[in-house]
Amino acid sequence: EIVMTQSPATLSLSPGERATLSCRASQSFSDNLAWYQQKPGQAPRLLIYAASTRATGTPARFSGSGSGTEFTLTISSLQSEDFAVYYCQQYYNWPLNFGPGTRIDIK
Amino acid sequence: QITLKESGPTLVEPTQTLTLTCSFSGFSLTTAGVGVGWIRQPPGKALEWVALIYWDDDKRYSPSLKNRLSITKDTSRNLVILTVTNVDPMDTATYYCGHRNPWDSYYDHWGQGTLVTVSS
Numbered sequence: 001e002i003v004m005t006q007s008p009a010t011l012s013l014s015p016g017e018r019a020t021l022s023c024r025a026s027q028s029f030s031d032n033l034a035w036y037q038q039k040p041g042q043a044p045r046l047l048i049y050a051a052s053t054r055a056t057g058t059p060a061r062f063s064g065s066g067s068g069t070e071f072t073l074t075i076s077s078l079q080s081e082d083f084a085v086y087y088c089q090q091y092y093n094w095p096l097n098f099g100p101g102t103r104i105d106i107k
Numbered sequence: 108q109i110t111l112k113e114s115g116p117t118l119v120e121p122t123q124t125l126t127l128t129c130s131f132s133g134f135s136l137t138t139a140g141v142g143v144g145w146i147r148q149p150p151g152k153a154l155e156w157v158a159l160i161y162w163d164d165d166k167r168y169s170p171s172l173k174n175r176l177s178i179t180k181d182t183s184r185n186l187v188i189l190t191v192t193n194v195d196p197m198d199t200a201t202y203y204c205g206h207r208n209p210w211d212s213y214y215d216h217w218g219q220g221t222l223v224t225v226s227s
Contacts, residue, residue, distance in 0.1 A: 001170065032211065032212075034213035034214075036154075043203055043217040043218065043219055043220050044146075044154065044203070044214075044217055045217070046213060046214060046215050046216075049208070049211070049215075050211070055215060087153065087154055089154075089213065091211055091212035091213050094167055095156050095167075095168075095169050095170060096144075096156040096159070096212055097156060098146075098153060098154040098155065098156060099153070100153045101153050
């Protein structure tokens, strides 16, 4: 079973700032990683798959990178609608574990 | 347009069986590669992957829940059903169903979720 960890747990930033979120896997794999955004009271929304491919409708300010055990989600310039919780998920093997999430708060 | 919607009881007593239904449209669960999965989220906590059923009736379960889970599909009615036996207050969560991308096991569409509380 692959265990996913995310850091930091909370990120306090101002609109316009750059956000860098980390996701680490307990075992190495290529690029079988997705990122989801979840706002309060809403279902998660797919942002990135295959570690770096933006899903339909994901703004260009979101970018994903990494392989092996280290993955990163970067938001180049935070907009008000980006303050949310972000989860990574590996889909390399079963079970398809999610990370514990990173919350981005308004500073 | 792909849509999914979860339904089921809002309150279940401990030791009872929970049955949740995911009704979907915009795709067929007979198309190769397609799957529907369940993911749950306890209040204030992280997402937890639960189960997945493929178009060919292959099924995958969370190891920590496997003994209590069953996932089935009704392709004629576009439904996926999740059953959780012997529920416990720890099963209190919002349960989401999601459409598995046909080429890989990430979820590109999600239902709105349904909150299930386990309490006497």
